[in-house]
Amino acid sequence: MERKNAWAAYSRAELDRVEAFARAYCDFIDHGKTERECVQTAERAARANGYEDIRRLVAKGARVSAGDRVYCNWMNKSFMMFIAGRRPLSEGMNILGAHIDSPRIDVKQNPLYEEEQIAYLDTHYYGGIKKYQWVAMPLALHGVIARKDGSVVTVAIGEDEGDPVFCISDLLPHLAQEQMTKDAKSVIEGEALNLIIGSKPAAEEEKDAVKAAILGILKEKYGVEEEDFLSAELEIVPAGKARDMGLDRSMILAYGHDDRVCAYPSMQALIDFEGTPEYTLCCILTDKEEIGSVGATGMDSHFFENVVAELYSCMEDYSELGLRRALANSRMLSSDVSAAFDPNFASAFEKKNAAYLGRGVCFNKYTGSRGKSGSSDANAEYIACIRRILDDAGVAFQTAELGRVDLGGGGTIAYMCAKYGMNVIDSGVAVLSMHAPYEVISKADLYEAYKCYLAFLRDAAPVG
Numbered sequence: 001m002e003r004k005n006a007w008a009a010y011s012r013a014e015l016d017r018v019e020a021f022a023r024a025y026c027d028f029i030d031h032g033k034t035e036r037e038c039v040q041t042a043e044r045a046a047r048a049n050g051y052e053d054i055r056r057l058v059a060k061g062a063r064v065s066a067g068d069r070v071y072c073n074w075m076n077k078s079f080m081m082f083i084a085g086r087r088p089l090s091e092g093m094n095i096l097g098a099h100i101d102s103p104r105i106d107v108k109q110n111p112l113y114e115e116e117q118i119a120y121l122d123t124h125y126y127g128g129i130k131k132y133q134w135v136a137m138p139l140a141l142h143g144v145i146a147r148k149d150g151s152v153v154t155v156a157i158g159e160d161e162g163d164p165v166f167c168i169s170d171l172l173p174h175l176a177q178e179q180m181t182k183d184a185k186s187v188i189e190g191e192a193l194n195l196i197i198g199s200k201p202a203a204e205e206e207k208d209a210v211k212a213a214i215l216g217i218l219k220e221k222y223g224v225e226e227e228d229f230l231s232a233e234l235e236i237v238p239a240g241k242a243r244d245m246g247l248d249r250s251m252i253l254a255y256g257h258d259d260r261v262c263a264y265p266s267m268q269a270l271i272d273f274e275g276t277p278e279y280t281l282c283c284i285l286t287d288k289e290e291i292g293s294v295g296a297t298g299m300d301s302h303f304f305e306n307v308v309a310e311l312y313s314c315m316e317d318y319s320e321l322g323l324r325r326a327l328a329n330s331r332m333l334s335s336d337v338s339a340a341f342d343p344n345f346a347s348a349f350e351k352k353n354a355a356y357l358g359r360g361v362c363f364n365k366y367t368g369s370r371g372k373s374g375s376s377d378a379n380a381e382y383i384a385c386i387r388r389i390l391d392d393a394g395v396a397f398q399t400a401e402l403g404r405v406d407l408g409g410g411g412t413i414a415y416m417c418a419k420y421g422m423n424v425i426d427s428g429v430a431v432l433s434m435h436a437p438y439e440v441i442s443k444a445d446l447y448e449a450y451k452c453y454l455a456f457l458r459d460a461a462p463v464g
Contacts, residue, residue, distance in 0.1 A: 092329030360396030369409025
């Protein structure tokens with residue numbers, strides 16, 4: 001069953017909508033290169049569209065009624081939005097869940113050093129990357145530095161035209177005979193991902209004069225000391241904006257499509273939803289997926305369950321059984337990217353069950369690896385309901401596996417939500433060069449994902 005290319009079916013008006021949505025998405029990822037920046041953007045959008053902070057409502061004992069819109073910023077790393085439905089919360093929610101962290105390089109806690117009059121930041125990579133892809137390219141520095149007095153300094157260097165950029169050096173081909181005999185995972189070692197940040201010494205210093213000069217700049221511009229690195233979260237990401245790709249401008253080349261290409265249409269679907277829904281709607285933008293969804297802001301923690309409990313107490317007389325029913329009766333799209341078929345590496349895929357650029361939003365019944373290990377494996381009845389919703393809404397969609405059996409595999413947040421007993425399936429956008437510094441997506445797939453999420457929010461209902 002070959003799915004048709006979505007571009008072929010668009011009218012002139014639809015092409016304009018595809019392009020407008022792509023421009024808005026590019027603005028989102030240009031200003032959201034870290035999970036903190038994505039949360040800030042989402043919170044601003046939520047407030048501008050009438051969402052209220054649930055913590056403020058709880059503090060003043062306010063009730064949440066059908067049609068009310070609320071949000072929760074969780075530690076500035078994860079974000080949730082809700083629209084209260086007409087039906088009791090115990091009958092379940094329609095949930096969109098995506099993650100806003102992306103593979104990158106993090107700065108260590110004791111990072112600054114000088115070697116032969118070059119100043120470096122020592123690093124530790126985050127998530128699954130090919131380390132050799134991150135050398136000899138312009139990099140930016142984003143994040144926060146928290147000082148002991150409780151103040152927090154925001155850092156974003158390398159994005160504006162007048163900003164300096166940074167890089168990790170590579171060995172010239174003339175001297176790389178030994179390097180080129182290594183396998184790909186060893187060409188650049190993890191401890192060699194050292195970020196060059198300066199080379200001009202402070203005139204008054206004799207030892208580590210370049211490091212001293214860098215510390216002087218940090219003190220003057222940001223008011224921070226070297227010890228403040230101990231309580232900093234600084235992320236190294238590719239510098240520059242998202243760009244149209246191809247002579248036909250049908251694609252977007254950018255850092256962080258995984259998984260912000262699903263997070264943005266999920267968030268926007270909730271913002272654009274009109275009226276009062278039958279069932280309560282929810283969008284989750286979560287952190288730490290790339291390293292197993294661990295920690296207080298990862299989906300494997302209880303933050304989502306805790307916030308739903310707060311919402312329940314604002315809508316109905318709270319009970320533990322009611323909360324469990326609300327979670328178990330919910331329906332979810334775990335919105336995460338899939339690997340797009342790449343003709344340059346065709347042997348890594350099984351063509352009949354691969355995702356393709358331009359053929360619409362992609363559904364993965366299961367992810368995992370080898371014998372579906374680590375997968376939630378969605379029920380056939382639930383998939384049939386999803387098919388009906390999408391066909392009725394005219395959404396272009398496809399189904400896929402993540403690579404050839406015994407070769408591919410991966411994980412999402414689906415199985416962590418499925419533990420509540422809710423129906424959940426992975427859905428998202430096909431990506432070329434996933435986890436590379438720059439990834440590629442189709443504008444058509446992005447738009448079809450948005451249409452899919454809106455239709456799901458409106459029409460999803462209990463199965464059976």
